Each structure stands twice: as structure tokens, then as C-alpha cells.
Amino acid sequence: MAERYHNYVDGQWTESETGETFETTNPAAPTDVVAEYERSSAADADAAVEAAAAAQDEWANTPAPDRGAILRETASILEGRKQELTTLLTREEGKAHAEASGEVQRAIDIFYYYAEKTRDLGGTVKSASGPQTTLYTVRGPVGVAGLITPWNYPIAIPAWKIAPALATGNTLVLKPAEVAPAVALELFEALDEAGIPDGVANVVTGFGATAGNAVVAHDDVDAVSFTGSGQVGQLVYDQATDDAKRVQTELGGKNPTVVSDSADVETAAEIVAGGAFGTTGQSCTACSRAVVHTDVYDEFVDAVVAEAEAIEIGPGDEYDMGPQVSEDELEGTLDYIEIAENEGATLETGGGQPEGDRFGDGHFVEPTVFTGVENDYRIAQEEVFGPVLTVLEVEEFDEALAVANDVQYGLSASIVTDDHSEAERFVREIEAGVAKVNEKTSGLELHVPFGGVKNSSSETWREQGDAGIDFYTIEKTVYDSF
Structure with missing residues (x-):
């Protein structure tokens, strides 16, 4: 009862x-x-x-x-x-x-x-x-x-x-x-x-x-x-x-993680996947954009797709990633996946509802990764609130910062880099209330201020x-x- x-x-x-x-x-x-x-x-x-x-x-x-x-x-x-x-x-x-x-x-x-x-x-x-x-x-x-x-x-x-x-x-x-x-x-x-x-x-x-x-x-x-x-x-x-x-x-948020050409790619993929797919992407600080230097782009895409495909989906009491909270939230995520494909983005993995007995009629969706995304696509600009990651390719650090800041939100942002000068500049110039270095965008300490800028x-x-x-x-x- x-x-x-x-x-x-x-x-x-x-x-x-x-x-x-x-x-x-x-x-x-x-x-x-x-x-x-x-x-x-x-x-x-x-x-x-x-x-x-x-x-x-x-x-x-x-x-x-x-x-x-x-x-x-x-x-x-x-x-x-x-x-x-x-x-x-x-x-x-x-x-x-x-x-x-x-x-x-x-x-x-x-x-x-x-x-x-x-x-x-x-x-x-x-x-x-x-x-x-x-x-x-x-x-x-x-x-x-x-x-x-x-x-x-x-x-x-x-x-x-x-x-x-x-x-x-x-x-x-x-x-x-x-x-x-x-x-x-x-x-x-x-x-x-x-x-x-x-x-x-x-x-x-x-x-x-x-x-x-x-x-x-x-x-x-x-x-x-x-x-x-x-x-x-x-x-x-x-x-x-x-x-x-x-x-x-x-x-809300549309939180980026910048992946530098100096980053350890496997570590970067793990950090990004943790931020993007943890809590089924249903976090205002979730990473929804990976802004990746062209020199490590292909390797990063392969690594983050592998991270996504390794996640075990199912009821939260037994599996790594649970369902979306409601049918409305699930439909919203699936709508954005369709929008991204119609915009011309390339679906690398996920994009649908998993099949199998354990899923039943639950509100499950696969961890999803898109590449070939332009920064003016809706999938790169609007908050999805589901486990959907867009990967954007950039040629230099200045471009990465510009892309990261070119959204209406400014809640959380991170960079994965082995270059301390890049990290310091990122912290100074990123338009976000929370800036992280070599950490995922999500996750907060309770004894420091939390809040955003712009429409966040x-x-x-x-x-x-x-x-x-x-x-x-x-x-x-x-x-x-x-």
C-alpha cells in the first residue's frame, strides 16, 4: 500500500x-x-x-x-x-x-x-x-x-x-x-x-x-x-x-568541459562522462558540452563513447544509471535527440530507449553522444536535462573559451588540461559561477558559495x-x- x-x-x-x-x-x-x-x-x-x-x-x-x-x-x-x-x-x-x-x-x-x-x-x-x-x-x-x-x-x-x-x-x-x-x-x-x-x-x-x-x-x-x-x-x-x-x-545550465590538447584523453573522457551521465544527466551542473581540441578530438570521441557504452542502465537500486524521473522528462530528452539528428549532428552512441525485460515501461534512455555539432545548434545551446552529450571540435584555446562562453547560461564549467597557464586563464575568463580544473562540472562542496551568472x-x-x-x-x- x-x-x-x-x-x-x-x-x-x-x-x-x-x-x-x-x-x-x-x-x-x-x-x-x-x-x-x-x-x-x-x-x-x-x-x-x-x-x-x-x-x-x-x-x-x-x-x-x-x-x-x-x-x-x-x-x-x-x-x-x-x-x-x-x-x-x-x-x-x-x-x-x-x-x-x-x-x-x-x-x-x-x-x-x-x-x-x-x-x-x-x-x-x-x-x-x-x-x-x-x-x-x-x-x-x-x-x-x-x-x-x-x-x-x-x-x-x-x-x-x-x-x-x-x-x-x-x-x-x-x-x-x-x-x-x-x-x-x-x-x-x-x-x-x-x-x-x-x-x-x-x-x-x-x-x-x-x-x-x-x-x-x-x-x-x-x-x-x-x-x-x-x-x-x-x-x-x-x-x-x-x-x-x-x-x-x-x-538552468549548459555546462561545458574544455578538453585541452595537453589533457590525458582517457582521464578527460572519464571526467566528462561522469559529469554528463551521472544522475541520468538530471542535474543543473551536468556536463552537456565537451569542447575538445582538434589534436585529441578523435581519440576523445572514441574514449567517451566507450565510457557511455560501459554504463549499465536499469532500476536505480541495482544499476549504474537509473531512469528519467517522469514520462515528460523522457519525452523531452527524446525530442532533443531527434532535433539534434535533424540539425545534422552525428549520433555516435545511444539515442533511444533500451530494450529488455528489466526496463519494462520505465522511463529509461540510453547515454547519448553527438559529434559533428555546430555551436549554434539547439542541442548545443539549450538545456536538455537528460544524459545527452554534444562534442564540439575547436582548433585552439581561444576558440574553446569563446565556444564555452557562447551560451545564455553560466552555472558550472570545467577544463581538463596539463597546462597550468591554460587552467589559470580558464578560471579568469570562463563565464560561470563555478569553475573547475581537472574535475567534472557536477558535484559541489557544501561550505563554499554556489550560484551562476547570466540566465543561470x-x-x-x-x-x-x-x-x-x-x-x-x-x-x-x-x-x-x-
Whole structure:
């Protein structure tokens, strides 16, 4: 029997006032219903925001180390349930077991990290111009945070928004993506068990046009943090800024890896394949473009095709690469593969749905590599969000940089090179919020800032590390002249 989840509002698990629900299914076996959720209305979202607003002053006045103790206990509870959360994440979102386990661990680590940061939330002391004056700063919470999160990292992304918000004294309402919300609800189970006060953390499930929009639009919401598609993110940004709310958006990517003529080709192919096909390509930091020097181009294509063909596809609990999360996502990827072939790109491997008993009616697609791609092709310019890699040939490093930067996005980028001068220049000139040398584009440390440029971000605030604390706090300057 499928699990039934409710909203968590003002410390209580509640049903939607609509009386309606929706289901999620296992993308590896779509007849397998995973869970049932509340189909929340705007009124449900409003009630959650009002609960958060009512709880805000008391939570802000709670000593920061006491707030940290609740975060630490939440992390401990999640740690004790890691295996079951991993299984649940794989079953609902489709991610391979090792990837799902790593994501759950990331959420655990984030809560432990921000639990410790609560001990260091003081401001700074400066020298005053006059005598008998103490000049210093203090930080306070922004207020009520509205959080909208995607399905592709259904526990890690909620964690890296929730933990710094709570650590700094904000209250919040989360609206997780309707495609895979189970592990986010389990995170709130852990918060509840850890003793989070009523109203401080709230979650409503449902759809963006109703519940999500109501959270963003509510007058009592002071800050909005959104991760998702560029189209929806722009709407969220416009609405939030029109209402003078603090807002942060993290959106799509078309992330390149430059392969230099000095690179070890086998290593480069391994790095690119890991970035392109890990998490079934369903990551905003996934590598979708390999920009390769002509001297190593043919050898690289052979090596990366071999990497793609070595990946074992199947249900995430047993295989290297799981399915796409939904039929819509699968169809979107297959549409882009068709577009690429019609544009004149050469399909080197993949390009279809695998056949065999283990695939059933699941949303599986083969790791796909295209060559013969021009940089103005749609397959080289638009985010696919599936395991599709385009390989572009360039004749020199200047051309590689130009091609890498010639997209509307700027989230993550990497270079594989044995030339330190090239690496330094790449870091300086690449138009991306994350630059990596001899590493894949995907994968992030939790204690450093994360965000993009151009259409990958609102370019307002970063997430994670101290940057996460900056977004959720307002700095006040104090002149004390006793």
C-alpha cells in the first residue's frame, strides 16, 4: 500500500482543505505507486505562511546555539534513517542507489554544518572615530522565507535552503516539487522529532501554480529562494521583486568541459562522462558540452563513447544509471535527440530507449553522444536535462573559451588540461559561477558559495556556506556611546 503524506503546518500533520490528493510513481516501474500527497490550495499555503509569521519573533529570540541543537538532532535522526531514505529516494526519483545515498548524506552533512555555524553568528567590531564609542554590527533574520525546490535533488536542495534559514532565526514554508516530495516530507518528520517549535518550519505539497504561487505572493513572506527551471524562475523573480522581497533563484545550465590538447584523453573522457551521465544527466551542473581540441578530438570521441557504452542502465537500486524521473522528462530528452539528428549532428552512441525485460515501461534512455555539432545548434545551446552529450571540435584555446562562453547560461564549467597557464586563464575568463580544473562540472562542496551568472541565476545571492547565512540575515550597524 502506498504511503500517505500530509502537510506539516504549525506543528501538525494536516490534510488539505481541498480534500484532493495526487500520487507519485516509481519511474523505473510506473505502475508502482510510491505515495499519495495533499493537493494543496492557495488557502493551505496561506495558512502555512501565517503559522510561520506567528512563530517568527519567538524563534528569532531563541539563542542561536539552541537553534543549532535542533539542527544537530535533525541531522542525527536523518543519519539513523539513511538507508530507508536512500531506498525511498531511489524508488520515487529514480536515482541510482549510490547517488541517492550520497544525496542523503549531503543533507545530513548540511544540517550538521549549519548546526555548528550557529555558534559563530555574531557580527564584527570596528574602530569608532570618537571616544567612548563602541562600533559594531549584528545580524538578524530576514523574517519568513518561502522556499520552492525541484525534484532532481529532493532532499539535498531543501536541506541547503532550510538549514541556514533556521540557523539564522528565520521561519519558513517549503513547497517541494510535486514529482518527488517524499524525502522532503521525511526531513520534516525529522525536524518535528527533533523538537522544532510549532510554526517555525512548515511544508505544503501540491502544484506550483496554486500552492507555490501563493507562498511567493503572500505579504508575510520576506524572502524567496527558488531552484528550478529558467522560465518559472523568471516568473518567481519578477513577482518577488515586484513585492520588494529578498529573492534568490538558481536555474538552468549548459555546462561545458574544455578538453585541452595537453589533457590525458582517457582521464578527460572519464571526467566528462561522469559529469554528463551521472544522475541520468538530471542535474543543473551536468556536463552537456565537451569542447575538445582538434589534436585529441578523435581519440576523445572514441574514449567517451566507450565510457557511455560501459554504463549499465536499469532500476536505480541495482544499476549504474537509473531512469528519467517522469514520462515528460523522457519525452523531452527524446525530442532533443531527434532535433539534434535533424540539425545534422552525428549520433555516435545511444539515442533511444533500451530494450529488455528489466526496463519494462520505465522511463529509461540510453547515454547519448553527438559529434559533428555546430555551436549554434539547439542541442548545443539549450538545456536538455537528460544524459545527452554534444562534442564540439575547436582548433585552439581561444576558440574553446569563446565556444564555452557562447551560451545564455553560466552555472558550472570545467577544463581538463596539463597546462597550468591554460587552467589559470580558464578560471579568469570562463563565464560561470563555478569553475573547475581537472574535475567534472557536477558535484559541489557544501561550505563554499554556489550560484551562476547570466540566465543561470538571478545573480543576487549565492547559496551554501557563509553565503547561505548572508541571504537569510540582515546586518545592523550599532553605535554604542555610553
